[in-house]
Amino acid sequence: MIPELTPGTPVRIARRTPAGHVRVPGYAMGARGIVLSGYGPAEDPETLAYGVRGEPRRVYRVRVSMAELWPGDGTGENDALEIEIYDHWLAPLEGPHDAP
Amino acid sequence: MMPHDHHDHDHPAPPALPPAARRLLALRALLVEAGHLDPARLAEVLHVIDQRSPRLGALVVARAWTDPDFAERLRKDARTAIASIGIDPGPAPLVVLENTAEVHNVVVCTLCSCYPRALLGPPPDWYKSRAYRARVVRWPRAVLSEFGTSLPEQVAVRVHDSTADLRYLVIPERPAATTGWSVERLAGLVGRDAMIGVQRTLSV
Numbered sequence: 424m425i426p427e428l429t430p431g432t433p434v435r436i437a438r439r440t441p442a443g444h445v446r447v448p449g450y451a452m453g454a455r456g457i458v459l460s461g462y463g464p465a466e467d468p469e470t471l472a473y474g475v476r477g478e479p480r481r482v483y484r485v486r487v488s489m490a491e492l493w494p495g496d497g498t499g500e501n502d503a504l505e506i507e508i509y510d511h512w513l514a515p516l517e518g519p520h521d522a523p
Numbered sequence: 524m525m526p527h528d529h530h531d532h533d534h535p536a537p538p539a540l541p542p543a544a545r546r547l548l549a550l551r552a553l554l555v556e557a558g559h560l561d562p563a564r565l566a567e568v569l570h571v572i573d574q575r576s577p578r579l580g581a582l583v584v585a586r587a588w589t590d591p592d593f594a595e596r597l598r599k600d601a602r603t604a605i606a607s608i609g610i611d612p613g614p615a616p617l618v619v620l621e622n623t624a625e626v627h628n629v630v631v632c633t634l635c636s637c638y639p640r641a642l643l644g645p646p647p648d649w650y651k652s653r654a655y656r657a658r659v660v661r662w663p664r665a666v667l668s669e670f671g672t673s674l675p676e677q678v679a680v681r682v683h684d685s686t687a688d689l690r691y692l693v694i695p696e697r698p699a700a701t702t703g704w705s706v707e708r709l710a711g712l713v714g715r716d717a718m719i720g721v722q723r724t725l726s727v
Contacts, residue, residue, distance in 0.1 A: 451684070482689070503680075
């Protein structure tokens with residue numbers, strides 16, 4: 424079980440392309456964000472897609488700024504995406520120097 | 524003999540069903556035959572789906588506007604709060620997103636078409652379109668303006684990508700000049716598009 428992430432924790436969404444069903448949209452992979460809230464236990468859709476109940480997951484609402492997703496795009500400074508991400512796709516950020 | 528020479532009477536052919544509908548009917552017949560699907564149960568489920576419409580979500584919004592205690596419970600646990608006023612919130616955890624003078628919320632499911640069906644009924648076709656799904660996370664302000672919603676610079680956009688287990692209901696701002704209105708009358712102002720978030724201003 425992955426340690427629970429508390430609201431406010433800075434995280435990075437993993438960038439990986441495993442074979443099969445993936446529940447993280449490509450545009451959000453690799454992005455840095457902030458945990459807003461957590462829900463669970465949740466079933467892992469990436470194993471459920473094959474009829475297998477995997478590890479129980481937590482699913483987090485993560486806020487990612489539009490500037491992080493689309494740098495240099497001139498989107499509003501405060502505009503943001505809020506997206507649901509399962510725990511095995513999230514890692515706490517190491518520090519301010521954890522560059523994209 | 525020509526293929527149609529036997530026609531000595533009129534029997535217009537029924538219009539052919541589209542291929543997807545034929546596949547669906549064949550699949551349903553197979554599932555029923557194999558005992559995996561009970562036609563009576565299927566009819567019940569379809570009946571329940573048919574009862575759902577944006578009217579239910581509108582009642583939740585109007586209640587939130589008029590009852591601060593309900594609004595607070597809605598923020599903490601939307602499903603329980605909605606069930607407490609006799610509306611079935613559906614099986615998924617639900618999050619309400621309150622628009623304010625500073626923040627505007629809009630909902631999408633980029634991966635498929637997740638939608639709070641229990642409270643809004645089936646999603647509109649545009650919600651399921653690739654164009655909406657791909658563009659609203661990339662150019663939210665431009666997409667909103669195509670729906671007639673031009674956001675002032677100082678209003679921040681929050682795009683909610685409903686990719687997993689949660690469902691979202693946008694609570695639009697209550698229009699001015701509705702003081703003293705009943706929940707029923709207020710609910711009449713709240714349409715589907717405002718609860719998805721592509722419309723910001725409600726007209727009175």
